[in-house]
Amino acid sequence: MTVTYKIHPSIGVARVGDSDEFYLAPETPGGLPILPDGRLFEPRDFRDAERRLRRQAARFRVFRYDEAHPGGVEVEAGAAGVARVEWTVHLANKKAIWYQFFVNSGEQGYSPDHLPRNPDVTDPERRRAMIIDPGPRTLTGPGQSARFSRHDNPDGYPMTFPPEGLEPFSIDTLGGMATDARGRLSVLGGHGRSGSSRKPPVIVDYANNDRWWDDTADGPVTAVLVLDDGSRVEVEGSAWVLVAPPKYAPQIENLVTLWDTVYDTSVRHLGLRPDVYRDSLWNRDYEVSFEREVLPILRRVERYPWVVAIPPHPHELALDKLGDPNPDYARLRAYYLQVVRPPSAPNQLTSPETGYPQMPFLAGDNAFEPGPLASKYLTVTDTQYFLLAQWAAGKFRVGGDAPEPTAAALDRAALENCVGGAFSPGIEMTWISRNPSIYEAPFRLHRKRRVEPPLSLGESFAEGLEPGDAAKYMALPWQADFNECSSQPVGDRWLWWWPAQRPLFVYLDEPPPRRQVPWVGTDEDQNAADYLMFADDIEMVSGWKELGFVWNVGSEEKPRFVEVERVLPRKPRCPER
Amino acid sequence: MSTAAIPTAARPVPMRYRPIRTVPDLARHLQWAMSVELSTVPPYLTALYSITDNSADAYRLIRSVAIEEMLHMMLVANLLNSIGTVPDLTGDDVVPSYPGYIPHHAAGGPYIQLQALSPGLARGVFMAIEQPEASPCAPAEGDDFQTIGQFYKAIEEGFEYCVKEFGHEGVFGHGTPYQRDDTYFGSGGGHLVVVHDLAGAKEAINEIVEQGEGATHPQPPIPGEEPFGGYEHYGERLDGTYGPILGVPWELSHFRKFEQIATGAVPTPDVYPMRANPSPDDLEGDLRRAADLFDSCYGLTLRALEGALGSPAETTDFFGVAFPVMHFALPPLAQLLMQTPLEAAADPAYGPNAGPAWRYRAGRLDAILREAEALLAADPGRGETYLRLWRQSLGRVVETLRGACRAAEGSDL
Numbered sequence: 001m002t003v004t005y006k007i008h009p010s011i012g013v014a015r016v017g018d019s020d021e022f023y024l025a026p027e028t029p030g031g032l033p034i035l036p037d038g039r040l041f042e043p044r045d046f047r048d049a050e051r052r053l054r055r056q057a058a059r060f061r062v063f064r065y066d067e068a069h070p071g072g073v074e075v076e077a078g079a080a081g082v083a084r085v086e087w088t089v090h091l092a093n094k095k096a097i098w099y100q101f102f103v104n105s106g107e108q109g110y111s112p113d114h115l116p117r118n119p120d121v122t123d124p125e126r127r128r129a130m131i132i133d134p135g136p137r138t139l140t141g142p143g144q145s146a147r148f149s150r151h152d153n154p155d156g157y158p159m160t161f162p163p164e165g166l167e168p169f170s171i172d173t174l175g176g177m178a179t180d181a182r183g184r185l186s187v188l189g190g191h192g193r194s195g196s197s198r199k200p201p202v203i204v205d206y207a208n209n210d211r212w213w214d215d216t217a218d219g220p221v222t223a224v225l226v227l228d229d230g231s232r233v234e235v236e237g238s239a240w241v242l243v244a245p246p247k248y249a250p251q252i253e254n255l256v257t258l259w260d261t262v263y264d265t266s267v268r269h270l271g272l273r274p275d276v277y278r279d280s281l282w283n284r285d286y287e288v289s290f291e292r293e294v295l296p297i298l299r300r301v302e303r304y305p306w307v308v309a310i311p312p313h314p315h316e317l318a319l320d321k322l323g324d325p326n327p328d329y330a331r332l333r334a335y336y337l338q339v340v341r342p343p344s345a346p347n348q349l350t351s352p353e354t355g356y357p358q359m360p361f362l363a364g365d366n367a368f369e370p371g372p373l374a375s376k377y378l379t380v381t382d383t384q385y386f387l388l389a390q391w392a393a394g395k396f397r398v399g400g401d402a403p404e405p406t407a408a409a410l411d412r413a414a415l416e417n418c419v420g421g422a423f424s425p426g427i428e429m430t431w432i433s434r435n436p437s438i439y440e441a442p443f444r445l446h447r448k449r450r451v452e453p454p455l456s457l458g459e460s461f462a463e464g465l466e467p468g469d470a471a472k473y474m475a476l477p478w479q480a481d482f483n484e485c486s487s488q489p490v491g492d493r494w495l496w497w498w499p500a501q502r503p504l505f506v507y508l509d510e511p512p513p514r515r516q517v518p519w520v521g522t523d524e525d526q527n528a529a530d531y532l533m534f535a536d537d538i539e540m541v542s543g544w545k546e547l548g549f550v551w552n553v554g555s556e557e558k559p560r561f562v563e564v565e566r567v568l569p570r571k572p573r574c575p576e577r
Numbered sequence: 578m579s580t581a582a583i584p585t586a587a588r589p590v591p592m593r594y595r596p597i598r599t600v601p602d603l604a605r606h607l608q609w610a611m612s613v614e615l616s617t618v619p620p621y622l623t624a625l626y627s628i629t630d631n632s633a634d635a636y637r638l639i640r641s642v643a644i645e646e647m648l649h650m651m652l653v654a655n656l657l658n659s660i661g662t663v664p665d666l667t668g669d670d671v672v673p674s675y676p677g678y679i680p681h682h683a684a685g686g687p688y689i690q691l692q693a694l695s696p697g698l699a700r701g702v703f704m705a706i707e708q709p710e711a712s713p714c715a716p717a718e719g720d721d722f723q724t725i726g727q728f729y730k731a732i733e734e735g736f737e738y739c740v741k742e743f744g745h746e747g748v749f750g751h752g753t754p755y756q757r758d759d760t761y762f763g764s765g766g767g768h769l770v771v772v773h774d775l776a777g778a779k780e781a782i783n784e785i786v787e788q789g790e791g792a793t794h795p796q797p798p799i800p801g802e803e804p805f806g807g808y809e810h811y812g813e814r815l816d817g818t819y820g821p822i823l824g825v826p827w828e829l830s831h832f833r834k835f836e837q838i839a840t841g842a843v844p845t846p847d848v849y850p851m852r853a854n855p856s857p858d859d860l861e862g863d864l865r866r867a868a869d870l871f872d873s874c875y876g877l878t879l880r881a882l883e884g885a886l887g888s889p890a891e892t893t894d895f896f897g898v899a900f901p902v903m904h905f906a907l908p909p910l911a912q913l914l915m916q917t918p919l920e921a922a923a924d925p926a927y928g929p930n931a932g933p934a935w936r937y938r939a940g941r942l943d944a945i946l947r948e949a950e951a952l953l954a955a956d957p958g959r960g961e962t963y964l965r966l967w968r969q970s971l972g973r974v975v976e977t978l979r980g981a982c983r984a985a986e987g988s989d990l
Contacts, residue, residue, distance in 0.1 A: 314764040321759070321896070328893050328984045331901035331977070335763070355631035355640060356764050 003066045005075065006237025007223055008407040009414035010444045011262075012058030013428055014175065014243045016192035016216065018545045019052035024059045024186065028409075029296070029416035030253045034059075036180075043551050043564040051567055053545045055175075057186040058241050058414070060087070060221055063407045071405025075225065077142055077183025085183040086224040089241065090136035090451065091148050091174045091217040092468030095476040096162075097127045097457055101207040103366040103424055104373050106473075107431045117476060118210045128454045131468065132174060132213060133160045135453065139179050148217075149173035158453045162213040166195025168541060174217040175243065185223075189243030190215025194477035194541050203537040206484045207425060207475040214477035216243045219467030220447045240445045242471055244428040245478050245501075247417060248519075249550035252303045252500040252561070253296075255360045256380055258418035258428060259411075264381035265434050266442035282386050288396040290323045293387045297380070298322060300500075301359070306561035307506065307550055308499035309516060310361065323398055330394055337392035343382045346375040349491065363488040363495040365422050365431065376490050378422045411443050419498050425481065427501045430473045437461035438470070445470060483540035486520070486532035503550055504532055509562035519547065519563070522571045530571075543568060594718050597735025600748055604662040606719060606732050607653055608671070611664050612680045613725060614649045616673035617706055619875075619935035620689050621646065623851075624703075626911040626933070627693035633846035635694065638834040642707075644765040645831070649785045651760055651769055654886035656732075656781055659772035661751035663887030666879045672937040676854050679706065682722060691855065691935065693848040693915075700839035707831040729786050736778045749773060755887050760895050849915035850928030859919050859931055863957040867917075867967075868931060870952060870974070871910045872938040873945045878902050879937065881990060890988060897984025898942065905977040907933075913970035921959060942990045946978040 013025055023045060024034040032041040033056060048054055062085055063072035077084045099106055099116050106114060121127055135157030137146040146152070150161045150172050162171055175188040194214040195201065203209050223235040266272035276286050288294060298317050305312040321329050322336065338351050341358035346365070351358050362378040380388070390396065404412070423431040432438060438461060440446035448464035455466050475481030485497040486504055496504055503519040517523045520543075521530035529535040534543055548566030552559045597603050621643040628636045654664045665671050673680070676690040687705035692698050708724050722728035739748045749772075758769045770781040837843040852859070857868035878899050885895035911933040916925050923929075953971040956964055 311764070311766065313766065313768055314762075316762075318759055318762060326892075327980070328897035330980055330984070331905060332896055335900075335904060339763075350632045350637070352631060355633070355636040 003064060004237070005223075005225065005233065005235040006063050006065065006072065006407070006444075007060050007221060007235055007239035008063050008072070009058075009060070009410040010237065010239050011411070011414060012060055012187065012221070012239060012241045013056070013414050013418060014058040014187055014189040014241055015056035015246045016189050016243065017053040017055035017246065018191045018193075019048040019050070019054045021048045021052075022055040022057045022186070022188055025056050026250060026413060026417055027059075028413050029257075029259075030251050031413065031417075032250060036186075043549065046549050046565045047567075053192075053246065055188050055191070056246070057178075057188045060185045060187070060223075060239055060241075061410070062183075062223055062225065062235055072407035074406070075183075081228050082183075083226045083228050083230075084141040085179070085185075086138060086140050086226060087177065087179060087185040088136050088138040088222045088224075089148075089177050089185075089187055089219060090467040091134065091187075091189075091219040091241070091243070092455055092466070093132035093174065093213070093215070093217045094455065094466075094468035094472035095216075095474065096130040096132075096213055098472040101425050101430070101473055101475060103369050104375060104431060105369075107434070117208050120210070124457060127457055129160050130162070130213075131160050131455050132162060132171065132215070132217065133453070133455050133467065134174055135159055136451075137177060139177060139185070142179050142181050142183050145176060145178035147173055147176040149176075160454070162195075163197050166197055166213065167199060167201045168538075169193035169195045171195060171213055171215045174215055185221065187221065187241045189217065192245070192479075192545060194479055201538065203477070203480050203541075206481045206537070209476055209480060212477050214479070216245070216471060216474070216478055217468065218242045218471040220445075220451075220465075222447075237441070237444060238447050240447070240465075240470060242418075242428050244418070244471075245482055245544070247427075247501050248547060249307050249500050249503055249561070250417065251552050251559075252307055252550065253300045253416060254419050254421075254498065254500045255297065255300045255304070255362070256378065256384065256420040257416040258420045258433060259415035260381050260384055261420035261433050262415060262439075262443055264383040265436055265439070267383045269436035270439060270442050272442045276383070276386070284390070284395075286386075286390055286395065288387050288390045289401050290391065290396045290398045292401050294391045294396065295319070295323065297384065297388065303559065303561075304499060306559070307503040307519075308496050309505045310496075325394065325396070325398065327394075333392040333394070337388055340385065340388055341377055341379045343379040343385050346377055346379050349377060349493070357493075361495060363422050363424065363490060363497055365424055367422070367424065367488050367490050367495065375422075377495070381420070415443070419501055422497065424485070424497075425474050427482075427498055429470060432470070432473055435461075438465060440464070477541060479540040479544055480537040482544065483520075483533045483537045506548065506550055506563040507561060509553060509564070517570070594716075594731070596717070596738065597719065597731060598738060598742075600660055600739055600743065603732070603735045603739055603748075604657060604660055606728075606735060607657045607660075607662070608665060609681045610653045610728065610732065611650060611657070611666065612671050612673065613682075613728070614646055614653060615666065615671065616677075616679055616689065617646050618643060618650075619673065619675065619933075620691055620702065622907070623691045623911070623933060623935070624694040624698060626908055627848040627851055627915060629847045629849060634843045635838050635846050638838065638843060639694070641765055642831045642834055644763065645767060648761050648765060648767050648769065650882075651757060651886065652781045652785055655756040655770065655772050656778060658753040658756045658887065659749055659778065661753060663753060663755060664883065666883040666886070667876075667937065672879065673935075675935060681728070686723075690853050691932065692853045693851045693932075694838070694845060695848070696839050696841060696845055699835045703835040704832055704839060707835060709830070709832055726786050729782050733779060733782045736775055736782075740775045745774060748775075753887070755889070755891070757886065757891065757895075760885060760900075849912070849932075850926070850930050851915045851932035852919065852929040854934075855914070855932035856934050857936070860917070863952060863955045864917055864931070864959075866948065866952055867910070867957075867971075868914055868934065869938065870945070870948055871907070871914060871933045872936045873940045873948070874902050874906050874910060874974070874978075875933070875935055876938040876940065877942060877945060877990065878907070884988075884990070893984050893988055894990070898981045898990055901977050901981055901984075906974045909970040909973045913966060916966060917959070917963075925963075942978070942982055942985055946975070946982050949975045949978050 026033050062075040064075050065072050099110050134148040171193050175190050177187045179185050196212045198211045221239040221241050225233040267277050305315050338353050339359050360378050364375040364377045366373050366375040418428040419426050446464040448466050487494045505516045506519045507514050518532050522528040534540050546568035548563040550561050551564040552561050554560030625639045657664045679686040687702045717730035717734050718727040719731040756771045758771050761769045767784050772778050772781050857865050860868050881894045881899035884890040914931040917931045918925050953975050
């Protein structure tokens with residue numbers, strides 16, 4: 001086996017915050033963020049001393065794969081012949097020049113009547129100027145830092161930034177990067193600043209607002225190892241960083257995570273698991289690991305009632321029975337499988353067997369546009385459904401899993417803490433994550449090798465992704481969609497979007513009886529314009545940083561999640577009658 | 578207290594009410610409660626199975642009520658076990674017969690028939706079964722009760738009296754180990770309470786009364802009137818939208834759910850034209866055997882539930898037999914009968930068709946499976962379209978019974 005080097009996580013996720021300070025992204029699924037000083041994370045650490053919201057940095061490491069380490073082993077600067085690690089990051093935000101986001105139209109290619117954002121700007125030069133591109137930054141050794149700022153241009157790169165003086169917030173930076181003493185890299189995103197060059201700034205749409213910019217971004221993370229003898233080794237497996245909105249319930253996972261979605265694509269299109277799926281055939285003899293492939297899904301089900309108003313009882317699952325291969329429970333498993341909406345039926349609300357709503361009771365990729373692209377309700381991925389069906393059929397084992405190598409676990413953790421659907425558009429990445437053409441290997445985005453300024457107005461999957469190409473689909477500004485994607489009327493039902501990322505209802509930390517209150521708005525009045533969202537999207541442009549986080553004050557086995565660190569005053573309830 | 582007109586149901590209290598004064602009497606009343614809860618399930622399930630489209634709102638409403646009635650049975654079983662008595666679900670005076678009256682109801686209460694769903698059935702029978710108390714202050718009533726809520730009030734007062742008179746040990750000191758907290762799952766409301774003391778008994782009773790019949794007002798509350806609760810349920814909200822609702826029992830009460838069907842607020846879906854109070858005697862040959870098979874599966878379910886709620890056979894009896902048969906065998910069998918015209922030449926779309934009789938039949942599980950397999954292999958002679966339905970339905974029944982046989986191997990079912 002030849003020696004290869006790869007960066008992990010292969011896709012890292014940074015999150016915005018208005019503070020200059022930061023913590024590190026969780027490195028376990030549903031885990032707590034990590035403090036750079038090693039202290040255990042506490043609720044007060046979400047904010048700095050001025051109660052500003054801290055940013056989440058994405059931390060990257062280089063792993064070496066060789067005969068002795070098929071699962072990879074971390075490479076540290078100053079050890080084992082490696083003098084230092086040179087890191088290069090190139091962030092960009094291409095939202096203003098990409099197509100308008102309109103549910104799932106575009107996933108199979110854009111039609112000629114699908115307009116771009118800022119359609120009145122047709123001159124390519126002027127359009128390119130609307131890309132936020134501070135150019136790449138390189139750190140050559142431990143303990144260094146750099147900023148993706150318009151005021152910090154070491155190489156004289158032809159940077160493009162939006163006009164100065166945007167309202168309500170101007171944008172001068174996309175974040176920064178820093179290396180620690182061991183040669184690991186942390187990438188920081190922006191401060192959640194969004195603004196428009198039009199005055200007064202007005203938000204008219206959930207995803208597409210012309211002359212608006214936000215300071216989220218994405219781009220490649222590459223590294224070169226400088227060995228003790230001075231020779232340079234390029235790290236073959238480059239990574240990508242996504243800068244996203246905060247995750248307000250870090251310990252609660254989405255039913256379908258971004259890892260599940262990318263895994264599904266990798267299984268069905270990239271040949272990742274020929275023992276599961278090969279030559280278009282599902283292996284019906286595949287024996288599922290209950291702990292690794294089923295239990296996490298069931299646990300996610302159990303935690304949703306802490307962030308959204310859904311009946312708790314149906315979400316309490318008898319995990320001891322569901323993981324028991326005793327034939328007594330065969331029909332219990334079959335019953336639960338009936339509850340799961342098959343991926344083939346994204347417009348089916350109720351189970352044909354029981355007449356009850358199928359799960360997840362969440363909005364789908366296209367919850368509101370009728371026609372052939374309608375996809376009203378979220379479904380689990382094909383691979384998730386296959387694994388659940390195998391389990392229901394009794395083809396599962398309990399225990400016996402080898403521990404997951406650290407490198408793979410980092411990839412998994414970063415993406416398991418993200419939204420894997422519904423992609424309308426989503427929080428971190430949208431449906432483009434399902435497109436096998438954007439990957440050069442499972443979980444690793446295909447990076448365009450030679451990126452010359454100016455960045456492209458289009459894209460070529462054959463050449464690879466440029467900075468800004470992974471997240472340019474997302475809502476502009478992100479706060480608009482983040483505000484509106486609370487509850488969604490579909491037919492005569494109200495469905496939810498991403499309660500684990502953006503809670504709908506939370507419990508207060510108070511003595512029983514404990515009340516569930518809307519996360520954003522006015523308590524009790526379900527018809528208030530500001531019940532589950534701010535009445536005007538533009539309020540979210542500043543309000544997001546004052547909202548609370550959801551925190552487990554109970555135990556892992558018996559959780560109790562409450563709202564912490566909310567700064568925004570909660571409007572008083574109706575007086576007691 | 579409200580000065581609204583007193584509904585006619587609030588007639589003077591019968592003088593026959595004798596408060597519960599002994600633990601055996603408490604057990605007797607609880608066993609009656611078991612009969613009462615059990616008697617509601619077959620008519621509700623018959624109406625449920627009569628609906629041709631499972632996605633209809635009415636289907637969802639009735640199914641939720643039927644499942645919550647089963648929760649009430651399990652709660653009553655826990656109450657019985659808490660005072661040392663195992664519940665009887667198969668005795669001659671326990672298994673309900675139809676048509677008939679609610680057991681122990683004053684003047685019989687509504688006359689219960691097994692019928693396909695109609696707004697009239699919802700109003701005349703189902704709403705009457707779930708009639709709320711006239712007021713929160715309505716008195717307790719034992720045998721010869723007027724509302725089920727008042728009957729449970731008598732039981733609650735019985736618990737209070739007995740604990741006061743005989744002490745905690747005197748009431749709960751001989752509890753069986755057969756109480757369950759794991760046999761109620763899925764999308765219904767409420768939860769199972771394991772009872773070890775007076776507070777637990779009251780919680781269990783409250784769970785039954787609040788959820789069902791015993792909403793304390795027959796009218797909707799004024800918005801803001803009730804205490805603020807958790808968003809524990811979905812339902813139609815007072816403003817007409819559908820979504821998460823506050824912890825208000827009224828919108829979710831069984832009475833209210835049936836009222837929505839009775840008034841047409843929830844449309845009545847298409848139903849199979851089943852004759853009222855069907856009987857196996859309506860049919861002959863293989864068709865009659867299919868009707869008997871339904872009753873055998875019903876009897877099997879009751880025996881398995883009795884085992885699950887009152888013996889150490891718990892896991893297998895419930896999860897291996899009762900639950901699979903209820904969920905995967907009774908519905909296709911009932912709907913097969915409901916698509917079987919009594920007259921061979923009649924169009925099943927117009928009927929009248931057969932239906933489940935809900936008569937208790939004894940018989941061992943393996944014998945029931947053999948009978949189902951024999952029927953699956955038979956052709957009842959009603960034409961090819963019917964034969965396909967026959968095979969689909971009986972195929973599911975056979976598959977379910979085979980699984981139950983595997984699970985129950987060595988048991989006495």
